[in-house]
Amino acid sequence: GAVVSQHPSRVICKSGTSVKIECRSLDFQATTMFWYRQFPKKSLMLMATSNEGSKATYEQGVEKDKFLINHASLTLSTLTVTSAHPEDSSFYICSASPLTSGGADEQYFGPGTRLTVT
Amino acid sequence: AQKITQTQPGMFVQEKEAVTLDCTYDTSDPSYGLFWYKQPSSGEMIFLIYQGSYDQQNATEGRYSLNFQKARKSANLVISASQLGDSAMYFCAMSSLQNHKLVFGAGTILRVKS
Numbered sequence: 001g002a003v004v005s006q007h008p009s010r011v012i013c014k015s016g017t018s019v020k021i022e023c024r025s026l027d028f029q030a031t032t033m034f035w036y037r038q039f040p041k042k043s044l045m046l047m048a049t050s051n052e053g054s055k056a057t058y059e060q061g062v063e064k065d066k067f068l069i070n071h072a073s074l075t076l077s078t079l080t081v082t083s084a085h086p087e088d089s090s091f092y093i094c095s096a097s098p099l100t101s102g103g104a105d106e107q108y109f110g111p112g113t114r115l116t117v118t
Numbered sequence: 119a120q121k122i123t124q125t126q127p128g129m130f131v132q133e134k135e136a137v138t139l140d141c142t143y144d145t146s147d148p149s150y151g152l153f154w155y156k157q158p159s160s161g162e163m164i165f166l167i168y169q170g171s172y173d174q175q176n177a178t179e180g181r182y183s184l185n186f187q188k189a190r191k192s193a194n195l196v197i198s199a200s201q202l203g204d205s206a207m208y209f210c211a212m213s214s215l216q217n218h219k220l221v222f223g224a225g226t227i228l229r230v231k232s
Contacts, residue, residue: 032218043209043222044163091161097218107213107220109155109163 002028004096006110013084013117021079021113023094029074030096034107035067038091050077084117091115120145122210122223130229131200138185139195139226141210151213152193153220154184158206166208169193200230 003026013019023033032051036044048058048069056069066088068080077096081088091114095107121144131137143152150171156164169177169184177184185194193212197204210223
């Protein structure tokens with residue numbers, strides 16, 4: 001089946017530093033990848049939609065300069081949290097939509113990355 | 119705009135019993151998809167079942183079935199023969215075939231009692 005990996009699974013960083021999270025589709029090509037943020041016991045909130053070779057589309061209220069997204073290939077998207085602060089601590093989940101998905105209804109989720117900013 | 123409503127913050131069910139998790143939705147899109155995901159404490163999102171808005175029959179996947187009532191805009195998940203391993207957070211979500219984005223409900227925490 002379609003597998004999506006995320007790296008790292010957990011990261012602790014100091015306030016003011018930047019953190020990069022990778023999302024990879026392991027056995028399929030993904031035209032579109034999505035980045036979500038989830039607070040404890042809350043729902044997933046879409047942050048941005050990432051299309052290979054083009055700029056990401058950010059949801060309202062999400063700072064594009066804060067959360068840098070790069071989708072350099074059909075199997076890799078990265079989310080960089082720049083100048084991280086404790087309020088950026090959260091669970092970040094990516095999903096990938098296969099190239100062959102005509103209606104793009106299929107999204108396969110990565111296992112998530114738990115970011116803690118101290 | 120699309121909206122998903124899950125009115126049950128938490129549910130308990132006895133092992134081996136069936137349970138229904140409620141989900142209602144709102145959309146102006148003529149074509150859409152409805153999903154249910156399970157999220158255990160590990161955090162991974164596990165796809166359970168999908169229903170297309172034009173599907174005539176209710177979707178079923180093993181012990182999971184989706185009670186799709188289009189006129190009522192509801193897409194309830196039915197889990198039969200509950201198991202202890204079913205204890206998790208469950209999310210209902212919908213996508214529009216226009217923008218392909220998933221919108222999630224608030225989730226329902228299910229606890230299966232032995």
